[in-house]
Amino acid sequence: MIVIKLAAVVLLLLVLVNKKVQLGLALLIASIVMLFINGKGLGDFGGALMSMVKDPLTYTMTMTILFISIMGYLMKRYRMLDRMIEHLEQILKSAKATILLAPTIIGLLQVAGGALMSCPVVDKLGDKLDLPNAKRAAINMIFRHGLFFSYPLSPTIILASKLGGFELFDFIKIQFPITIVMFVLGYFSLLRGIKDKKPEKISTSEYFGHIKGFLVYSSPIWVSIVMTVSTGLPIHFSLPIGIIVAVIVNFIDAKKDAQYKQEENPLVLIIKGINVKMTLSVLGILLFKTVVGGLSELNEFIVSMVNGGIPVEIIVIVSVGILSFSMGNFQPSLAVVYPLILPVATTYNMILLFAYLMYAVGFFAYFTSPIHMCQVLTLEYFKSSMKDLYKCYLIYLPALIVALVVWYFALKFMILA
Numbered sequence: 001m002i003v004i005k006l007a008a009v010v011l012l013l014l015v016l017v018n019k020k021v022q023l024g025l026a027l028l029i030a031s032i033v034m035l036f037i038n039g040k041g042l043g044d045f046g047g048a049l050m051s052m053v054k055d056p057l058t059y060t061m062t063m064t065i066l067f068i069s070i071m072g073y074l075m076k077r078y079r080m081l082d083r084m085i086e087h088l089e090q091i092l093k094s095a096k097a098t099i100l101l102a103p104t105i106i107g108l109l110q111v112a113g114g115a116l117m118s119c120p121v122v123d124k125l126g127d128k129l130d131l132p133n134a135k136r137a138a139i140n141m142i143f144r145h146g147l148f149f150s151y152p153l154s155p156t157i158i159l160a161s162k163l164g165g166f167e168l169f170d171f172i173k174i175q176f177p178i179t180i181v182m183f184v185l186g187y188f189s190l191l192r193g194i195k196d197k198k199p200e201k202i203s204t205s206e207y208f209g210h211i212k213g214f215l216v217y218s219s220p221i222w223v224s225i226v227m228t229v230s231t232g233l234p235i236h237f238s239l240p241i242g243i244i245v246a247v248i249v250n251f252i253d254a255k256k257d258a259q260y261k262q263e264e265n266p267l268v269l270i271i272k273g274i275n276v277k278m279t280l281s282v283l284g285i286l287l288f289k290t291v292v293g294g295l296s297e298l299n300e301f302i303v304s305m306v307n308g309g310i311p312v313e314i315i316v317i318v319s320v321g322i323l324s325f326s327m328g329n330f331q332p333s334l335a336v337v338y339p340l341i342l343p344v345a346t347t348y349n350m351i352l353l354f355a356y357l358m359y360a361v362g363f364f365a366y367f368t369s370p371i372h373m374c375q376v377l378t379l380e381y382f383k384s385s386m387k388d389l390y391k392c393y394l395i396y397l398p399a400l401i402v403a404l405v406v407w408y409f410a411l412k413f414m415i416l417a
Contacts, residue, residue, distance in 0.1 A: 002038075002297040003322060009034045010326050014370055017386060022277065023376055027284030031291045038295060052290045058283070060236050065282050065377075066274060067239035068116050071220055071246060073273030078250040079260065080217045081120045087214035089125075090207070096196045099125040100187065103144040108151070108225055115144045115374035116278070117221065119381040129194050133382040138392035140378050141367075142186040148363055149175040149182070156331055156359075163338040164355045166348065174352055174411060175359070181403045189395040220246040243270070281376050288371065289327045312344060312354060320358050321365045328371035330362030349415045356411065360404045368397065 009030050016026035035044050052058055075081045089098045102125065103118040118140055126136040148154060150172050161168040202210070215222070224242035228235050253260040262269065305315045316337065323333035337358055345351040366372055370386060379389060390397075 002295065002301055003318070005034070005037050006292070006322060006326055009037070010370075014386075017370055022280070023371070024277075024280030024282075024284035027281075027288045027371065031284075031288050034288075034291050034295075038297070048291050048294060049287065051294070052283075052287050055286070055290070058286050060234060061282055061286065062279060063236040064239065065116070065278060067236060067243065069275040069278060070270050070273035071224075071239060071243050072117050072120055074243060074246045074250075074266075074269055075217075075220060076120050077262065077269055078246060078253070080220070080246060080249065082124060084214060084217040085121055085124050087210040087217065090202060090210040091214060094196055095125055095128050096191050096194060099129065099139055100143050100183070100191065103140050104146050106221060107144040107147060115140055116377040116381065118144055119378060123382065129196075131194070133384045134388035135190060135392050137378045137382045137384045137389050138396075139186070139190055140382075141375060141389075142182065142190065142396060144374060145363075145367060146182045146186065147179060149359070150179040156334070159331055160334055160338070160355060160359055163334060164342055164351060166351055166355065170352060171355060174356055177407060178360070178403065181407075182400065185396050185399050185403070189399070190392065216249060219249060278377055278380060281380070282373065285328055285371050285373055285376070289329060292323070292326050312341060313357065316341060316354075316358050316361050320361045324362040324365035325369045328366065328369040328373060328376075330359075330366040333362050333365075334358060347415075353408075353411050353415055357408055360408065364401065364404065368393075 012033060013026055013030040016029060017023060021029075031048065032045060035041075035048070072081075075084075085098065085102070088102065089095055092098050092101065099122055102121040103115070106118040106121065107115075122136050122140045126133075126139075131139070148156070151157065152168060152172060157171065158168065161171050164171075220242035223245050224235065224238045227233055227238035227241055231238075247266045250260060250262065254262070264272075301319075305318070319337050320330070320333045323337070324330035327333070338355070341354055341358060342351055345354050369375070375386075375389070379386060
């Protein structure tokens with residue numbers, strides 16, 4: 001059965017990753033094994049490889065991750081991240097509030113692997129709060145994804161509304177409570193009890209100076225976001241503008257203060273900012289996604305469950321959960337399962353209910369997947385293990401499951417009442 005085969009390959013992948021096999025190589029091995037146990041040969045592997053290469057997503061994601069890593073490297077070398085954190089901490093008056101909101105703010109840059117941009121910020125604040133690396137990784141993951149259920153510019157929410165044929169903000173309204181729950185659970189499971197280090201009191205003029213400083217030193221990030229939103233340009237076209245802005249800010253800083261002058265020219269620093277290991281991991285994820293997505297047996301399995309009269313909740317948990325977990329991405333699972341499940345709904349509100357159920361299951365499976373790109377990049381940055389990360393989730397994940405389930409039945413009760 002296709003489900004058992006897929007589960008076996010995912011288990012193999014987990015073993016390889018825990019044995020410290022580089023993720024890109026582990027995914028390559030898992031892709032080959034997945035094809036072979038499904039009766040495919042080397043020709044099919046070559047076909048999957050070609051499909052991945054030809055897929056525009058491969059280019060956009062590779063370029064996006066490439067530019068994000070360069071921007072993060074430059075901002076770190078130019079000490080822009082340090083100063084951005086200092087200004088934000090003065091604005092918020094709390095290191096704990098800053099470490100909570102920084103990944104969220106940077107998370108507005110809705111791109112796969114964008115968590116890499118907030119890692120240096122969380123790392124710096126983690127030093128101030130004396131947090132272990134695994135907890136820093138967990139904080140980065142949880143708060144970066146805090147707006148996944150309510151951010152109107154999220155490609156996944158937009159995709160869900162388009163596939164489901166319902167209004168975007170109707171969908172956000174019913175999901176918004178989950179956003180609040182995620183922040184509250186994240187705070188209580190990771191930051192409660194941590195001793196805060198509050199900045200000294202400052203004057204009003206100094207406070208506004210910190211706002212100005214934050215805007216200047218975060219400019220590579222927000223310029224990239226504004227460019228994307230205002231012009232409709234793909235993010236991998238906007239990020240180079242952010243990189244140029246970082247170079248310009250440093251040029252101005254160096255003119256004012258020699259301590260910010262770099263011995264190496266910007267081109268050398270840009271080349272040094274290219275992260276080969278992360279790029280290979282991205283390509284491995286895309287290859288595995290292509291292999292799994294090309295298995296017609298999965299789609300046939302989902303159709304057979306729908307036709308067999310199995311409860312919608314079970315079908316969604318099995319189909320969306322397996323697809324999202326195994327791909328480390330829940331957009332493809334929504335694209336596959338939405339058209340199969342939503343026609344079962346008899347009213348507009350029921351469509352929203354089923355859409356929420358699929359979105360919630362897909363998000364949870366995606367968030368916990370070992371090949372979730374944000375998780376891969378975050379663990380790579382903090383040099384932490386998956387095992388230690390999941391120890392930090394011991395309270396958060398069970399509590400989140402309860403919240404997602406309770407809210408589903410609350411919505412169902414309100415709709416059917």
